[in-house]
Amino acid sequence: MIKKVPIEELQPGMHIERFDCNWLDHPFIFNRKKIKGQGEIDRLKTWGVTHVYIEDGQQPESAPAIIEQARPTPPVKFEHIITPQSARVDRELKHIPIRHEIVRAKKVRQRATLAAKNILAAVQSGKEIQIGEAKAVVGELDNSICHNKDALFLLMRLRNKDEYTFNHSVSVGVLLLAFCRAMNFDEETTRTIGLGGLLHDVGKMAVPMNILNKPGALNEEEFKKIQQHVILCREILASTHNISLPVAQIATEHHERFDGTGYPQGLSGEAISLGGQMASITDVFDALSSDRCYRNGIDQVEVLRKLYGWSHSHFNEGLVHRFIRCIGVYPAGTLVQLESGMLGVVVESTDNLLRPVVRLIYDTRHDWAVHQKDIDLSKPHGKGGEDRIISYESPKRWRINPLKVLGLV
Numbered sequence: 001m002i003k004k005v006p007i008e009e010l011q012p013g014m015h016i017e018r019f020d021c022n023w024l025d026h027p028f029i030f031n032r033k034k035i036k037g038q039g040e041i042d043r044l045k046t047w048g049v050t051h052v053y054i055e056d057g058q059q060p061e062s063a064p065a066i067i068e069q070a071r072p073t074p075p076v077k078f079e080h081i082i083t084p085q086s087a088r089v090d091r092e093l094k095h096i097p098i099r100h101e102i103v104r105a106k107k108v109r110q111r112a113t114l115a116a117k118n119i120l121a122a123v124q125s126g127k128e129i130q131i132g133e134a135k136a137v138v139g140e141l142d143n144s145i146c147h148n149k150d151a152l153f154l155l156m157r158l159r160n161k162d163e164y165t166f167n168h169s170v171s172v173g174v175l176l177l178a179f180c181r182a183m184n185f186d187e188e189t190t191r192t193i194g195l196g197g198l199l200h201d202v203g204k205m206a207v208p209m210n211i212l213n214k215p216g217a218l219n220e221e222e223f224k225k226i227q228q229h230v231i232l233c234r235e236i237l238a239s240t241h242n243i244s245l246p247v248a249q250i251a252t253e254h255h256e257r258f259d260g261t262g263y264p265q266g267l268s269g270e271a272i273s274l275g276g277q278m279a280s281i282t283d284v285f286d287a288l289s290s291d292r293c294y295r296n297g298i299d300q301v302e303v304l305r306k307l308y309g310w311s312h313s314h315f316n317e318g319l320v321h322r323f324i325r326c327i328g329v330y331p332a333g334t335l336v337q338l339e340s341g342m343l344g345v346v347v348e349s350t351d352n353l354l355r356p357v358v359r360l361i362y363d364t365r366h367d368w369a370v371h372q373k374d375i376d377l378s379k380p381h382g383k384g385g386e387d388r389i390i391s392y393e394s395p396k397r398w399r400i401n402p403l404k405v406l407g408l409v
Contacts, residue, residue, distance in 0.1 A: 105151035173198035175282035182326035196250025203233030215294030341365035
């Protein structure tokens with residue numbers, strides 16, 4: 001007879017017949033498992049497994065067992081914790097001027113990209129991920145975001161299309177860290193979700209490059225192979241020491257959709273963890289706005305509009321709104337036209353989503369370049385706030401490189 005027992009009653013040498021959770025919610029490849037040592041029991045606890053099913057004969061006599069049908073465990077829910085510390089961090093996200101933070105952010109981003117390369121190279125060669133390096137770089141990225149999030153947002157635009165996977169991993173991690181800070185999550189929760197973002201695509205190392213970079217539409221067989229990267233990611237993380245369940249859930253749920261149209265499990269609504277819902281938004285934002293070897297990226301403003309449109313189906317509407325507030329209606333690096341006829345590049349955001357700091361560069365009414373200066377559109381009239389943005393513009397149309405204007409290239 002099969003009985004359900006608490007995880008505390010497991011002992012080395014026992015055989016688990018099945019877990020009281022989904023396959024994706026425990027750290028082992030198979031649903032039947034012989035426990036070899038206390039370390040494996042501790043690992044199950046780390047992943048949040050509370051009960052398992054074993055043969056009645058293995059049940060310690062002193063421990064009561066509960067007989068019932070197996071049911072999936074609910075996804076890990078990140079609490080919306082607002083502590084005095086996290087509230088202070090939220091107020092101080094912009095306390096270091098961007099011109100200062102951009103110097104440090106460049107070094108942090110370089111280290112993060114190198115860490116992403118090391119992680120993916122280890123996966124490709126069958127070695128274990130050095131999770132300590134990943135956690136350290138997530139901490140550095142988080143610190144930079146707390147200083148001034150727009151510094152890393154700007155650097156995300158500096159991409160090499162041939163290194164998309166590395167850059168994408170770092171960018172999703174950065175976006176998730178900033179998203180969490182905007183949600184006032186505490187440091188531990190923030191960095192857990194950020195780590196999930198950094199590791200979310202490790203499974204792609206097992207997908208043939210000719211499929212990943214195919215310029216045309218994928219056929220059914222190729223699409224199935226692409227979908228497998230999520231399962232492969234879960235297996236890789238399951239074999240990595242010190243990976244918690246929330247990190248694994250984020251990595252394995254970033255292709256799930258709020259309306260149930262995603263993969264691999266077709267989860268919907270609150271069945272997707274909060275971290276997974278957030279990761280799905282940031283993954284799509286970065287993927288669509290990035291240049292690939294087979295297509296050019298879409299302007300970030302347009303991608304935000306698409307996300308807003310999909311917030312009634314594919315994504316959690318409230319989270320999409322919070323993400324847009326985090327990034328800004330006109331993200332740093334966007335070319336915009338003002339009511340005065342001036343063209344400018346958004347330098348950084350302010351508390352007013354529609355009134356960022358803009359670097360003026362060109363007068364469209366007189367058709368000439370102007371002496372560059374920064375104006376804060378959120379300030380009162382007479383101090384820069386008398387103008388306003390009427391549209392975002394295509395850099396190609398005006399033959400302007402916003403990153404060059406900002407001194408990044």
